[in-house]
Amino acid sequence: MRLLPALLLSIAAASNARAADISGQALDSTTQQPVAGAQITLYVPGILGFPSPLASGQTGADGRYRITVQYSGQLAGVARAPGYAARTQDGTPCPSNAGLCFFRSSKLDVAGDSDAVANFALGAEARLAGRIYDRASTQVPLAPTITLEPAGATENFLREVAQVDENGYYHINGLHPGEYRLQASGWYTPEQKFLDYRWPDRHCDNVQVACSSLAGTLVLAQGSVLNDLDLGLRRGSYLRTRLVSDGDGHVIAHAVTASAAQSGGGEMTTGSGLEPYTMLGPLLPGPVVLELSSDQPYDYPIMTYPDHPCGYDTCDTAGAQPFEVPASAGVYTLEDVHVQPIRSIRGRVTAADGRALAGLRVSAGVVSSLPHMPGFYPAATTLTDANGDYYLEGMAYLTVVVRTQQSGQGWIDRAWPDRECGAANVFCERPDAYERVDFATVPHRSGIDLRLSPGAALAGYVVEEDTNRPLPNHTVTVLPLTNPRSGKFVTTGADGSFRIDGLPSDAYYLFTSAEPIDGYYTAGVAYPANAPCAFNSQGWSDCFPTTVPPLTPDAGATLGGLVVAMPRSDALFESGFESSAMPVANR
Structure with a gap:
């Protein structure tokens, strides 16, 4: 025992x-x-x-x-x-x-x-054995699965899964007498699955043929042995679809649902595939209605193939044209389905003197006020063209903040219509009295223009204290004296250099850390004091007050030659740990 x-x-x-x-x-x-x-x-x-x-x-x-x-x-x-x-x-x-x-x-x-x-x-066991194979090539399917379960739903606990070897041979032993449903599945490529198999030699796709409707059973007597029960899997067809915006022409990530054109059929849905196409299958031959729905359902309406528009969350397919899945199994690429965006914004970005600003990023989104997730979150973003024009679409929000997000181009960012991204709103990363673009009455807005002025810049290097070794991949954040919270930052280059531009003429300090500010507690060094300090969960810095004068770059000028000296990582950790034990001033 x-x-x-x-x-x-x-x-x-x-x-x-x-x-x-x-x-x-x-x-x-x-x-x-x-x-x-x-x-x-x-x-x-x-x-x-x-x-x-x-x-x-x-x-x-x-x-x-x-x-x-x-x-x-x-x-x-x-x-x-x-x-x-x-x-x-x-x-x-x-x-x-x-x-x-x-x-x-x-x-x-x-x-x-x-x-x-x-x-x-x-009682003596019944046994099954045979080989599972691809009917088109006789090869062994990828990841083959064979299951046997009693025909009576009350005995589903007797469901068995076959052992399949590398040559496709399988066996199921220890079976009791009775009626069973035998089913099998597998893949012939990592992306393409066979049609589901149901004994005796029937296939289903849950669109033209519902698998639950195939009620064939295998009857096993006590002690019976079936050694040559081979299972040939059949390939179905796959449909590749592409959903294209009629606004800016980009390909939209989408899901596809196929439903049988005739009554009594089922439906199959697939999630977004690898761009630019979504692939649906396997399907049996016959007419199907295809619904294409954007991954952003409130940005684009549902479409049926080839060009029938529906609502935003439901689709009446009565007027849809069915697609005939060919009798020959294969992969079929369908014509593009075009869709109109629900909302859009057009505008132009220029300099103060009227010059068009090309290649400058414009985004539409929302500004979060959550303590651990502050910042501007774009719903749509794009770059201006050679004429300074931009076009945005695909926004689920009914109202949005539109702003520039320049990077290394020297312009002071602005939020529409004329809100400077500066100290008061921490470079448009914190809540402010922004005027929003409202789509309630006009879903397609134009004339949302922005005019920018050149900004100041802070530039220098981050090095290790004592050794002057350059420190790459460090985060340098600019802190307005009047509102010392995180907002605008850059990462040092391979030589430890950094440059933060697009700054309004104001008073600033720098905060440098080995990792980006994470919204909870981040230890680093304040400059120009070169003193250890940290950010707390509210985004406030405990680097202040300080008697060291701030950095005050002139409008449109670069204040360079700044050298931030970082202690060794272990010394910084110890300083940060000691600082974290001290209460942070309530600001």
Whole structure:
């Protein structure tokens, strides 16, 4: 006898129980002869009531066994033997995962002062074997799956999964007599799946043919052996679709749903595929209606192939033109489906003297006021063309802030119509009295123009203290004296250099850290004091107050030659840790 761990047993009951003997005999249900070498396993309730093995033993030549356990409570026994299908002491059939029949079996009540008898009647097992293959090439499918489950829904716990070897050969042993549903699936490329197989030799896609409607069953008698039950998988067709905006011509990430054109069919949906196409399949031949829906459902309406518009969240397909899936399986690329955006913005960006500013980023979005997630979050972004013109679409919000986000071009960013991105709003990364573009009455807005002025810049290097070794990939953040919170930052280059431009003429300090400010607590160094300090969860810096004068670049000029000296990382950590223990001033 071998003892096995049991989970969540009653500790009190077990500690007070004396050893109880569970004994009995395993017989062949047909010949009534003893079954030698049968494995008897006792199961008890475990975590959340799921069965857990308590102890096990083996029958002798006379089919008899005896297992001694220190246990008081309910249990069920399962007998398994080579050539036989597993059963419990009350005859409940068991799958290969024998513990599952614990739920359906009657239980033995084992008391601490009494023994119990559990006899078993075992019938010869039925067996299936064969090969699964690609009908088009005879090759072994990728990731093949073969399952066998009883036709009666109440016996789904007897579901079996076949073992398939590298040559496609499979087997399922230990089966009980009865009617079963046999199904199989697999892939012929990492992206393309076979049609679902249902015995006997039928295929489904849940669009033209619902898999649940294929009710063919395989009848197994006790002891029956089917060794050549080969399963040939059939390829279906795949459709590649592309959803294109009629606004700016870009390809839109989208999902596709195929539904049967005739009544009584089903539907299949796939998520976004690798751009520029989304691929749907496998499909059986026949007419289907295709719905294409943007991953941003409130930015673009649903479309049906080839050109029928629907609503934003529902689609009446009555007027849609079906697509005929060809009889020959393959991958078919459909014509582009064009869609009009729900909202759009047009405008121009110029310098104060009227010159067009090309290649400058313009974005539309929202400004978050959440403590740990502050900042401007763009819903749409683009670059101005050679004439300074820009076009934005694909915005789910009913109102948006439109602003520039220049990078290294020297202009002071502005939010429409004329809000400077400076100290008051931490470079348009914090809430302010922004005027929003409202789509409520006019969904397509034009004339949203912005005029920029040249800004100042701060430039220099970040080096290691004492060694002057350049420090690349460090974050340098500019802090307005009157509102010292994080907003505008750059990363040092390979030589430790940095340049922050597009600054209004104002008073600033710099904060340098090895990692970007994460919204919780970030230790670093304040410049020009070159003193350790940190940012707290509200984005405020405890680098102030300080008697060191701030940096005051002239309008449109560069204040260069700045050298930020960073302590070694371990020294900075120690300083930051000490600083974190001090209260931060309430600002």
